[in-house]
Amino acid sequence: MEYQRPTVKAAVLLFIYFAAMAAGLVEFSLAAGYLTGQSAPTPGLVVACAATLLAGLCFLMWALWGLHRNALVLTRYAAPALTLAAVGHVAAIATGLGSVPKFMSVSDLAAFGLVLMALAGTGWLRRQHKTNDGGAGAPPRSGRLLAAAFGAAVVVSSVATPGLAASLAGQHAVPHGEHGQAPAPAQNTNLTLNQGHHH
Template sequence: MGAAVTLLAGFAGMAAGMVELSLAAGYLAGSQGQASGPLVPAGLHPAAGTLGLIWGLSLLLWSLLGLHGGRIRFAAPAAAALAASAAVHLMALAVGMKLHLLDAGHLAAFFLALLALGSAAWLRRQGAGPSGGKAADGDTAATPLHAGALLGAAFAAAVVVSAIATPGLAASFAGQHAFPHGGHMVERAIPGHGH
């Protein structure tokens, strides 16, 4: 169970990092279409975008380190940062709801932060690793699974995380300005009819 939850935490952290980067792109591009506009005045969008960029890259790095090593790295600082991130996204959602807007990017980032936080907290409470306890550096390790069970756990974690992340990425500034996937096929099939 610990290895499956480690995969879930890592996948959730990676997806949260990607959603954070897409939200940061909206702020850095000066997009006014985000529900959090009243929360972050237009003059502060570059600062919010820069913070989002740093946080998104940090989440990606944290997740990759955890997945590579099979353990949640920097469990206590990561938990505090994920809780703060969830609180910021919850505030953005509350402001948006007062304006009768629902920002799917902030909603996805909120749920992914909670998913990563909950998974990491569960692993930290279990403290179960290959040696039956916490790692020497304070990280939380998980007992490895057999190959078949690991593949099933990875698939289940990927399905859960992608179901949350995909709508958030699609609704973000980056998702709204992405090239349609079907456009590549049209351009190949009928030259000159692409975008």
Template sequence: MGALRTAAPFHHPAPPPVSQSHPTVRLVTGIAGFGAASVNLAISSSLFAAGAPGPGIPAAAAVAGLWGAALLAGAVMFLAKDLLMGSRWVRAALAAAAAVHLAALAFPTAATSGLGLTQLSALLLTLMILAALGWLRRQNAGQEGRQQDGGLLQEPAGVRPGRLLLAAFAGAVLVAGITTPGLAASTAGQYAVPHGEHGSLAPGGHHQH
């Protein structure tokens, strides 16, 4: 009787390495959300300060303020619990907001003519968030597809603190470079007290050193 052959053990195919860019991209996306929120709130305050007659401008100011508050809350939820990333409604709302900012740039009115740079900052930050969410969604869909094909889903390894810190710094610098000019061009930025002059008197009765 011939010797029995020992069957070779079955090995699952090794899963492809999971990209460690997910936490860094998520962090930059959240920072961009904070920047977009602040710029939209600046647009709201500028429209309220314009004091234009008619219901259109106050309504637009209220919508901008609500959208800025929603972006702020959404950024917190996104960074804390990774929520809202795959929501179709979130992407649709961001796309609609980008269209509104683009329309405000293309067709300025008397009340919005001075907010061109602020609207541009809001548009760039919104497009930045949309692009990052799309990238994250494709990466997650690719991982789920590999799992359904029979591969083992590999848990992502922890990102090195130095890499995450570098991503936070780079993201903050990028978002600040887009946000700061937009805030400076708003009404709040135009009336902001320069650094070092807080508590000093201006010639109309304000304190001076």
């Protein structure tokens, strides 16, 4: 219905920028892994690190700017840039670049999925802009928009979390249940063995 279109558009806009911010964070984790995953980074990994770092910065800046403006910004460049990022992740997965270290292919796959989410939402909003925009002047319904924002956050985080966990930083992270706990005391196995031989 026409009166629901402003709410749907606002929800899709939030979904796009949530996905873009999450993709930016995964890109940062990939960039760190490309440089620190091996003792001697190759020139190809250095280029991949620079590309993913630049992509992460662009995604975060685009999302923050768009959320501030409450509109789809850089509409002319958004779709080509997102498409290029998606192709780059497909190439990284196909060539095995994302598998150095091996677990980083999951992060590449997560970044690819997040970029596709942002690309799909961007394409939908651009098509809506070109069609009849009846009801666009009405404000979005806050309750439905809040529910849509929560749903978008859940969907995006379900893709971003495994990608971040599979990154090099995620592999070395302390499990949440172990924060603030003292390390377990080392057991003296020699004492235990010696005590077992006393008669």
